[in-house]
Amino acid sequence: MARTVAAPRPEPRTETEAGCFFHTGSRAENVCNVCGRFLCSLCTLAFGSQKLCPDCIYKKRRESPLFRDQAILFDNIALLLVIVPVLCFLYIYLGLLFSGFALALVIVGWRQQRTLVPRSKYRFVLAAGLSLIEAIGWVALVWLIVWLIQSHPTEFGL
Amino acid sequence: MADKTAQQAHYRKIASTGLISRLVPGVRSDVYLGDDHLLHAKQIMLFEKYRRFYFSDIEAISFSKSNRWIWFSVVWGFLLFCSLFWYLGHGTWFYVVGAIFSFVFGGLLISNLIGGPTYVVNIQTAAQIRRLRPVEREKQLVRFQEIVVPMIMLAQQPTVNQAAV
Numbered sequence: 001m002a003r004t005v006a007a008p009r010p011e012p013r014t015e016t017e018a019g020c021f022f023h024t025g026s027r028a029e030n031v032c033n034v035c036g037r038f039l040c041s042l043c044t045l046a047f048g049s050q051k052l053c054p055d056c057i058y059k060k061r062r063e064s065p066l067f068r069d070q071a072i073l074f075d076n077i078a079l080l081l082v083i084v085p086v087l088c089f090l091y092i093y094l095g096l097l098f099s100g101f102a103l104a105l106v107i108v109g110w111r112q113q114r115t116l117v118p119r120s121k122y123r124f125v126l127a128a129g130l131s132l133i134e135a136i137g138w139v140a141l142v143w144l145i146v147w148l149i150q151s152h153p154t155e156f157g158l
Numbered sequence: 159m160a161d162k163t164a165q166q167a168h169y170r171k172i173a174s175t176g177l178i179s180r181l182v183p184g185v186r187s188d189v190y191l192g193d194d195h196l197l198h199a200k201q202i203m204l205f206e207k208y209r210r211f212y213f214s215d216i217e218a219i220s221f222s223k224s225n226r227w228i229w230f231s232v233v234w235g236f237l238l239f240c241s242l243f244w245y246l247g248h249g250t251w252f253y254v255v256g257a258i259f260s261f262v263f264g265g266l267l268i269s270n271l272i273g274g275p276t277y278v279v280n281i282q283t284a285a286q287i288r289r290l291r292p293v294e295r296e297k298q299l300v301r302f303q304e305i306v307v308p309m310i311m312l313a314q315q316p317t318v319n320q321a322a323v
Binding site for chain 1: 169171188190194197199201203204205206207208209212214
């Protein structure tokens, strides 16, 4: 994790000294390990033994896992989309939609989920299975309601 | 899917929060050991957040005993005692429900007692002080110190050039 405590005040540079890439009036004290830019004490961001500039850290956040500080858990989101509608009355109206979303999330998230640490895929499998059951259940429920209305129209005021 | 570079090359789990944390959203966290840093991974329902503590940056690992162990033992013991009131009812279902509650709360009590005393553990760097919940049981803390402290001391050894100056 980068230091966020106040860095030493950068020294002003003389005419013969190299200057910081971002602060041309400050003396260069370090070199970015990635891009090679000269950096003053304010711009030097230490990651363990590496010294990096702010631009490289910003770029590296997407490319390198060492600079990633969070990951989206698509499997948990898919499970949430499957479980929450069943627990509330949303399932009756939007059950098929939620199960479709959950299944799509399983397909997308299977490869896109990038966690730094090992994570089993059983949640994806569970979400896919539950969403299929939910979709079939919703279709069956709707079919049952329609059949009941058609077979007993007078009881439903038709 | 874990990033393969990071997963295979770097991280070994050395501590994690207990079983109950897996049931309560936002409480689960784990500590992993990397080549030159510790990784604290905290799951918050839909996200997993990471904090790295490089061995060269760690200034202190402090711990102090907490009463959490005792309080949870009292709570689980009280709930276990309350579960026994189900047996005052007359009927098979009363006994079944009583048995279920007794089993659950009895199990929680026993696992809490077996887990041992609890501590509040903080890891300190120049920029921050963070609580490490996965290592708050005595056995976990001892194991954590045995693994991590030598690595920290090795990373913070002065180099030959520095020593000469």
